Amino acid sequence: MWLSKLEFYFSDGSESACLRDFIAKNLPLHKAPIIESLRFCSFFGSLQPKDLKSWVRIAVSRCVRELSISLHDTTAAVSLPSSLYTCKSLVTLKLYGKKVLLDVPRTVFLPSLKTLQLERLRYSDEDSLRLLLSYCPVLEDLSIVREDYDNLRALVVIVPSLQRLSLEIPGNCSSDGYVIVTPSLKYFKVVDYRESMSYLIEQMPELEEADIVVLQYPEKLLESVTFFKRLSIRVIFNTYTEVICFHVMFPTSYFLLKDTKSDFLSLNPFLLCCHVCRLCIVME
Numbered sequence: 001m002w003l004s005k006l007e008f009y010f011s012d013g014s015e016s017a018c019l020r021d022f023i024a025k026n027l028p029l030h031k032a033p034i035i036e037s038l039r040f041c042s043f044f045g046s047l048q049p050k051d052l053k054s055w056v057r058i059a060v061s062r063c064v065r066e067l068s069i070s071l072h073d074t075t076a077a078v079s080l081p082s083s084l085y086t087c088k089s090l091v092t093l094k095l096y097g098k099k100v101l102l103d104v105p106r107t108v109f110l111p112s113l114k115t116l117q118l119e120r121l122r123y124s125d126e127d128s129l130r131l132l133l134s135y136c137p138v139l140e141d142l143s144i145v146r147e148d149y150d151n152l153r154a155l156v157v158i159v160p161s162l163q164r165l166s167l168e169i170p171g172n173c174s175s176d177g178y179v180i181v182t183p184s185l186k187y188f189k190v191v192d193y194r195e196s197m198s199y200l201i202e203q204m205p206e207l208e209e210a211d212i213v214v215l216q217y218p219e220k221l222l223e224s225v226t227f228f229k230r231l232s233i234r235v236i237f238n239t240y241t242e243v244i245c246f247h248v249m250f251p252t253s254y255f256l257l258k259d260t261k262s263d264f265l266s267l268n269p270f271l272l273c274c275h276v277c278r279l280c281i282v283m284e
Contacts, residue, residue, distance in 0.1 A: 001026070001029065001030055001031045001032075002031050002032050003032065004032045004034060004035055004036040004037075005035075005036050005037045005038075006035065006037070006038050006039070007037075007038075007039040007041075008023060008039065008040050008041070009041045009042075010040070010041065010042040010043065010046040010047045011043050011044060011046055012043065012044040012046050016046035016047070020047070020048070020051055023051075023055060024051065024054075027055055027058050028058055030058070030062060032062065033062070033063070034062065034063045034064075034065065034089070035059055035062045035063065035064040035065070036065050036066065037064075037065065037066035037067075037068070037092075038059050038064055038066070038067050038068070039067075039068040039069075039070075040052060040055070040068070040069050040070070041068075041070040041072075042070070042071050042072060043072045043073065044072070044073055047071065049076050049077070049078040049079075052069070052078055052080075053078070053079075053080065053081045056069075056080055056081050056083075056084055057081050057083055057084075060081070060083045060084055060087045060090075061083075063088075063089035064087065064089060064090060065089055065090065065091045065092070066090075066091060066092040066093075066094075067084070067090065067092070067093055067094070068092075068093075068094040068095075069094070069095050069096070069097075069100060070094075070096040070097055071096070071097035071099045071100055072097060073099075076099065077099050077100075077101045077122065078099055078100055078101060079101040079103040079124075080100075080101075080102075080103070082105045082107070085104055085105055085107070085108040085109070085110065085132070086107060086108065086109055086110070087110065088110075088111055088112060089112060090110055090112060090113050091112050091113060091114050091115065092113075092114065092115040092116075093110075093113060093115070093116050093117070094115075094116075094117040094119075095117065095118055095119070095121050096117075096119040096120060096121065097119075097120060097121060098120055098121060098122060098147065098149060098150075099121075099122075100121040100122065101121070101122050101123075101124055102118065102121055102122065102123045102124060102128050102129065102132070103124040103128065104124070104127075104128045104129075104131045104132045106131070108131060108132060108135045109135045110132075110135060110136050111137060111138070112138065113136045113138065113139055114138055114139060114140045114141060115139075115140065115141040116132075116136065116139060116141070116142050116143070117142075117143045118143070118144050118145070119143070119144075119145040120145050120146075120147045120150075121150065122149065122150055122151055123150055123151045123152055124151070125151065126151075126152065126153065126154070129144075129152065129155070129156070130156045130158075133156075133157060133158065133159050134158070136159065137161065138161055139159050139161055139162055140161060140162060140163045140164065141162075141163065141164040142157065142159065142162055142164070142165050142166070143165075143166040144157075144166070144167050144168070145168040146167075146168065146169050146170065146173050147170065147173070148170065148172040148173050150173075152173075152174070153174045153176040154174070154176040154177050154178060154179070155167070155178045155179070156178075156179045157178075157179070157180045157181070157182065158179070158180075158181040158182075159181075159182055160181075160182070160183055160184060161184055162182040162184060162185055163184055163185060163186045163187065163206075164185070164186065164187040165180070165182055165185055165187070165188055165189070166189040166190075167189065167190050167191070167192070168191045169190075169191065169192045169193065169194060169197075170193055170194075171193040171194050171195065171215075173194060176198070177198045177199070177200055178197070178198065178199045178200065179200045179201075180199065180200070180201045180202065181201075181202040182202070182204060183202065183203065183204065183205065183206070184206055185204045185206060185207050186206055186207060186208050186209070187207075187208065187209045187210070188204065188207055188209070188210045188211075188221075189210070189211040189212075190211075190212050190213065190214070190221055191213040192213070192214050192215070193213075193214075193215060194215065195215055195216070197214070197216070197220070198220075199220050199221055201221065201223065201224045202224060203224045203226075204224055204225050205226065205227075207225050207227065207228065208227075208228065208229040208230070209228065209229060209230045209231070210222070210225070210228060210230075210231050210232070211232045212231075212232065212233045212234065213233075213234040213236075214234075214235060214236070215235075215236050216235070218233055218235060
């Protein structure tokens with residue numbers, strides 16, 4: 001009853017029912033003044049939405065600092081209680097699963113949130129993500145994994161305090177414009193499997209490391225970058241099944257590819273204004 005770190009795993013069967021009863025009876029009586037971390041992981045629809053909402057409310061009242069919710073194939077969509085979005089103590093929030101619904105109220109404000117992970121969940125509307133990010137004034141680490149069912153068309157990330165950003169976008173997601181305004185960013189990762197992509201990225205003067213995986217030329221992602229300590233690029237060319245050679249020429253920094261037909265393909269000189277200390281390129 002005094003433990004500050006709690007993890008609960010639900011699976012199908014009578015054991016999950018017993019665990020639900022145990023939490024329902026004991027979590028309201030928990031004596032620790034602060035819950036350092038609380039994790040719920042559910043499989044096969046074994047966790048009921050009304051139970052989860054009630055337990056999250058209790059966690060907020062106990063000044064929870066880290067909350068992780070993973071729902072694997074639950075029976076119904078789960079929206080989290082509005083009190084979560086005004087939790088002053090919350091530092092880390094991790095949400096996973098297509099049955100998690102991010103329904104952000106207009107009163108959202110998370111003054112202590114530094115780490116946010118949103119993986120394969122749903123959004124109530126286009127404004128939910130933008131609204132959430134707008135009221136996280138000290139957010140430093142953001143990870144977003146999209147799916148085609150998530151109800152987003154465009155992605156807007158405007159976070160002045162952000163230092164690490166990771167995006168994963170499958171090929172069947174929308175190709176609407178992505179806006180990224182992160183002037184304090186130090187690490188940038190993009191895994192984008194769309195055949196057509198559009199990015200509007202403001203200057204990133206603090207960027208030190210980048211990991212890029214794309215189907216097409218990555219220059220659109222790097223036009224706003226002037227300095228790297230480490231750059232890793234993985235380009236998957238659907239029309240070129242084999243790449244015989246490539247090389248990078250500094251300081252002009254043109255990429256040259258040679259395909260099986262012995263024709264040279266030249267990428268745009270997107271590194272022309274970049275100083276790179278370490279460079280790794282993989283082309284398939």
